[in-house]
Amino acid sequence: xxxxxxxxxxxxxxxxxxxxxxxxxxxxxxxxxxxxxxxxxxxxxxxxxxxxxxxxxxxxxxxxxxxxxxxxxxxxxxxxxxxxxxxxxxxxxxxxxxxxxxxxxxxxxxxxxxxxxxxxxxxxxxxxxxx
Numbered sequence: 600x601x602x603x604x605x606x607x608x609x610x611x612x613x614x615x616x617x618x619x620x621x622x623x624x625x626x627x628x629x630x631x632x633x634x635x636x637x638x639x640x641x642x643x644x645x646x647x648x649x650x651x652x653x654x655x656x657x658x659x660x661x662x663x664x665x666x667x668x669x670x671x672x673x674x675x676x677x678x679x680x681x682x683x684x685x686x687x688x689x690x691x692x693x694x695x696x697x698x699x700x701x702x703x704x705x706x707x708x709x710x711x712x713x714x715x716x717x718x719x720x721x722x723x724x725x726x727x728x729x730x
Contacts, residue, residue, distance in 0.1 A: 616645055617684055639689045646685075669693075 620641055623629045643664050650660035669690055675683050699706050
């Protein structure tokens with residue numbers, strides 16, 4: 600059995616890491632192997648390894664990596680670029696997993712949706728006789 604060792608150039612620049620991960624996924628050599636692993640999981644592993652290399656304890660690194668949890672009430676405008684990029688990756692993977700394309704067995708073209716009957720009134724649409 601042959602083992603290959605891949606060296607990743609050390610960089611604290613998160614954009615460099617993200618572009619490197621994208622390059623790994625798109626390469627013919629590594630793409631087939633990494634295709635079955637979610638990109639967010641690989642990113643998380645690399646960030647944990649980077650933290651460990653910089654002397655950050657594992658439990659602290661794991662807590663810091665909880666950032667991948669996406670909350671609908673969270674304001675991403677207040678986050679750093681690294682955090683936003685990681686959350687975007689997680690959201691894109693969730694979207695791809697939930698996407699139903701034409702040709703899929705559970706695809707339905709005209710999906711009926713029932714909305715609850717709630718009549719909202721406003722001043723601009725009232726009849727003149729109401730005044």
